Amino acid sequence: MPKATVDRRPPPLFRQGLTPLSKLLLLSALSVLLMVVDTRLQLGAPLRAAVATALTPLQWLALAPIRALQAGSDYLGSLQAAQQEASAARTELTRQVQRAAQVEHLGQENRELRALLGMRERLTVKAHGAEALYDSADPYTRKLVIDRGEAQGVKPGSPVMDGYGVLGQVTRVYPLVSEVTLLTDRDQAIPVLNTRTGQRSVAYGQPRQGLLELRFIAASADLEVGDLLTTSGVDGIYPPGLPVAHIHSITHQGDGGFARVLCQPMARPEHSLQLLVLEPLTGKPLRSPEGNKR
Secondary structure: OOOOOOOOOOOHHHHOOOOHHHHHHHHHHHHHHHHHHHHHHOOHHHHHHHHHHHHHHHHHHHHHHHHHHHHHHHHHHHHHHHHHHHHHHHHHHHHHHHHHHHHHHHHHHHHHHHHHHHHHHHOOOOEEEEEEEEEOOOOOOOEEEEOOOHHHOOOOOOEEEOOOOEEEEEEEEOOOOEEEEEOOOOOEEEEEEEOOOOOEEEEEEEOOOOEEEEEEEEOOOOOOOOOEEEEOOOOOOOOOOOEEEEEEEEEEOOOOOEEEEEEEEOOOOOOOOEEEEEOOOOOOOOEOHHHHHO
């Protein structure tokens, strides 16, 4: 039977060591001693500097996510603010463009109305004001639609003018709108008078060039570029003396004995909004010979 060993450990009473209160008092006294020594001798400054230097990278790493979140939040905030400012700027720009367009539109209408008033004072026939709505959808004709029709007293064959000259004549009348065939349409013809020489002729529409043509003019005829052509009144439709066109070019046709005379209409159908519809003298639209054959 093995021999029992002697237990040399101290009794439990002696193994307990210092009590918690004793430890508290001891550590408190040590802390007070260290604070007094540090205050008097400044022994802790180098230690604190070394610890702060060692902890600086750890502090930077610990604050990196916070800085990243703040930077992202600032970026999103500035981006949203920039988008709002851009949207406000676009809205303001659109409003300014609309206002500028309205001002330009009103200015153009004012100029046209002044021209129409001046033209109306020189007319000896009754005239009604009208507004151009849109061009005809047929690409092979030169027509536009106005906002006056049979209900406003518009009649077929009524001459139509803008503030610069004869534009065309009414060829179709509906209850509330009317269709105006321009002078440059291939089916239109208008008797004209050269105000410089008194020579009468007939101008036919040239839709491709937007001009008028005086046909069957003798090469020896007294015509000059820039001559003013007005309505002669012999057709019984257009009142005499209305401005129609200026002679644009004169080309002699070889040995044929005729000259090709092109004229620039004084009316501006692409720019005119306000028009005058005159009372027709006979009410019968004047067509070119080619238009009657078709």
